[in-house]
Amino acid sequence: MTRIVQSLAEIAAPYEALLVDLWGCLHNGRQAFPEALAALKSYRETGGAVILLTNAPRPAGPVRRQLDRLGVPAALYDAIVTSGEAAQAALVAGAVGSRVWHLGPDKDEPFFTELAPDLVVETPVERVSLDEAEGIVCTGLFDDLTETPDDYRAQLLLGKTRGLPMLCANPDIAVDLGDRRIFCGGALGQLYAEMGGEVLYFGKPHPPIYDLARRRLAALRGDDIPDSAVLATGDGIGTDIQGGVGEGFDTLFITGGLAAAEFGDDPANPDPARLEAWLAKRQLSPSYAIGQLR
Secondary structure: OOEEOOOHHHOOOOOOEEEEOOEOOOEOOOOEOHHHHHHHHHHHHOOOEEEEEEOOOOOHHHHHHHHHHHOOOHHHOOEEEEHHHHHHHHHHOOOOOOEEEEEOOHHHOHHHHOOOOOOOOOOOOEEOOHHHOOEEEEOOOOOOOOOOHHHHHHHHHHHHHOOOOEEEOOOOOEEEEOOEEEEOHHHHHHHHHHOOOOEEEOOOOOHHHHHHHHHHHHHHHOOOOOHHHEEEEEOOHHHHHHHHHHOOOEEEEEOOOOOHHHHOOOOOOOOHHHHHHHHHHHOOOOOEEEOOOO
């Protein structure tokens, strides 16, 4: 049964490393959460490692710059591991061909231009129109403030009819931007799969991003940290928690994020009975739950 806790410090001692989600956990896209930053500061002072593990479709550099703008100090974390980085490795290996149609906003340009120095480019990639493409690279909607996945039915149907595989660089279905919920690349991947299209995922809850996180942790600490000493944290039950459970990590579910309305009127303090019933329907049992990271 999931144990509801009041603070990270209450359970942190056995864990050598945290895998911490960003949206809904450390910030909402508009502002950072002071209590979450304080919790990471305290944990880091005990000697624990913090890996920010995000389904952002961009490499670590742009994510770090965004965190700087939001006031998240670099001293609170050791490394950033993104879905975009994991997907880049597949892109340059030719997973969806060498001629691709990019479905996503201009802000995701670094996915193609800021490659990790250790990546071996086996297949030079050219961005082309959908009519000319061998595959689709989906990083998100062109305008997530005004559009929904239904706006893309025609393009996705054409891609499916042509048999184009889709590389989805962000498996998240939605995030909360301030007090507004917006769709992510995962919603487009979901629709494409429902149409019968082939979708390749590399972020949470899928293994490639966790393999990358483990390698970064090993590089930081000089050896492998056992799975039992890693705590995966986030507000996405189908991404952060499902992925962490699947990898054998203990998990801390942030109930005051995406699913906050399911657990009562006080987002900071989930109703235990409602939480237990909601988790039972999803056949998932996080190790711990907390209203907000603090």
